[in-house]
Amino acid sequence: MFSIGLLSTAKINIEALLNPVRRRDDCQITAVASRHWEKAQNYAVHHTIPKAYGSYQALLEDHQIDAIYISTPNSLHSSWVKAGLEAGKHILCEKPLVCSYQELTELKNLALRQNLLFMEAMHYQYHPALIDFFRLIDVGILGPLSYVSAKLRYYRPPVGDIRLDPHLKGGCLMHLGCYCLDAITRIIKHPLEFTNLHLTERTPAIDLACHGTLTTTNQAIKAEFVCDFSGEVFDSEIKVVGDKGEVLLTSALNPAVIQGFIHDIFSLKTTFPDIPLLSSGKGRNTYDFQLDYFISLLKEKDHTPRLNEQATILLEKGSILVNDLLKEPM
Numbered sequence: 347m348f349s350i351g352l353l354s355t356a357k358i359n360i361e362a363l364l365n366p367v368r369r370r371d372d373c374q375i376t377a378v379a380s381r382h383w384e385k386a387q388n389y390a391v392h393h394t395i396p397k398a399y400g401s402y403q404a405l406l407e408d409h410q411i412d413a414i415y416i417s418t419p420n421s422l423h424s425s426w427v428k429a430g431l432e433a434g435k436h437i438l439c440e441k442p443l444v445c446s447y448q449e450l451t452e453l454k455n456l457a458l459r460q461n462l463l464f465m466e467a468m469h470y471q472y473h474p475a476l477i478d479f480f481r482l483i484d485v486g487i488l489g490p491l492s493y494v495s496a497k498l499r500y501y502r503p504p505v506g507d508i509r510l511d512p513h514l515k516g517g518c519l520m521h522l523g524c525y526c527l528d529a530i531t532r533i534i535k536h537p538l539e540f541t542n543l544h545l546t547e548r549t550p551a552i553d554l555a556c557h558g559t560l561t562t563t564n565q566a567i568k569a570e571f572v573c574d575f576s577g578e579v580f581d582s583e584i585k586v587v588g589d590k591g592e593v594l595l596t597s598a599l600n601p602a603v604i605q606g607f608i609h610d611i612f613s614l615k616t617t618f619p620d621i622p623l624l625s626s627g628k629g630r631n632t633y634d635f636q637l638d639y640f641i642s643l644l645k646e647k648d649h650t651p652r653l654n655e656q657a658t659i660l661l662e663k664g665s666i667l668v669n670d671l672l673k674e675p676m
């Protein structure tokens with residue numbers, strides 16, 4: 347039985363960890379930590395968690411805890427991953443893991459030295475439908491690729507939300523673009539460069555919607571992404587075009603719960619008449635599959651870091667471009 351501690355009382359804890367943990371019997375949430383003792387205590391009572399800590403450091407000092415789930419704002423991921431690894435805890439950290447390639451490399455090396463699992467909670471990729479989708483492309487059904495796009499639109503965050511705070515690494519690129527860049531770099535296995543990035547909606551301080559274009563260094567494959575906080579909807583898609591055809595997977599980056607056939611939720615449109623059906627999740631969502639994977643790695647003692655270096659490189663470059671654009675007057 348693995349013992350997991352929650353580092354923060356974030357909203358995402360419930361869907362991403364508390365509910366999936368309740369649906370299985372090989373791990374448990376044994377403690378929650380908040381910056382505020384009373385908040386931790388109320389949270390622990392509400393969610394039936396045995397222990398509450400009034401500081402994140404106190405959680406890390408609990409010797410009964412094997413792994414930490416980090417769900418702080420983006421700007422704090424790196425320092426708490428470091429502290430968690432130094433305290434000997436396996437880490438499942440929310441996306442985007444970190445904001446720079448240098449931070450990622452330092453944390454990866456620390457995890458390897460400590461022989462601890464360090465995994466980004468990039469949940470969508472663990473759904474069997476997505477595993478099938480990436481595999482179909484990897485085996486070459488589309489032939490040589492020429493174009494990949496990823497889009498993710500989410501509801502406008504309310505005033506005061508961490509997504510609207512530049513000091514907490516908010517903004518649509520950090521919160522939504524990280525998924526798009528993850529998907530693009532999983533499909534295109536060659537280094538990519540930005541050819542353009544522009545903000546389609548912004549406040550004086552933060553990017554609300556942006557559109558980026560990328561290319562491989564030999565210009566053979568183009569890529570494009572749209573991330574958008576300004577919409578009324580939560581939807582997403584990945585499109586891949588090759589010499590032999592194209593596929594479009596809608597709802598690709600959403601935390602899907604599939605009750606029936608895969609096509610009820612994931613809509614796969616393809617130019618192939620006989621493309622195989624993607625696997626159904628049988629009612630389980632992307633967070634269930636993410637936790638399956640995390641726990642299976644712990645059971646197997648496979649501590650190879652699960653992160654996406656190419657996506658982090660692009661996220662860092664993209665955020666420099668975004669920050670330059672935000673310096674321009676509106």
Ligand SMILES: NC(=O)c1ccc[n+]([C@@H]2O[C@H](COP(=O)([O-])OP(=O)(O)OC[C@H]3O[C@@H](n4cnc5c(N)ncnc54)[C@H](OP(=O)(O)O)[C@@H]3O)[C@@H](O)[C@H]2O)c1
Pocket residue numbers: 354355356357358359362379380381382385417418419420422440441442467469507508514521601
């Ligand atoms: N995987 C997904 O589907 C998904 C979805 C949404 C968000 N996320 C990621 O999950 C993380 C949390 O997102 P969320 O929307 O759940 O956040 P949230 O509800 O605003 O919670 C963030 C938590 O971080 C802690 N915190 C520490 N320093 C803080 C500060 N200076 N300002 C505000 N909070 C601070 C707070 O916990 P205490 O007060 O208890 O210390 C707070 O409850 C982000 O990294 C985000 O990118 C992932």
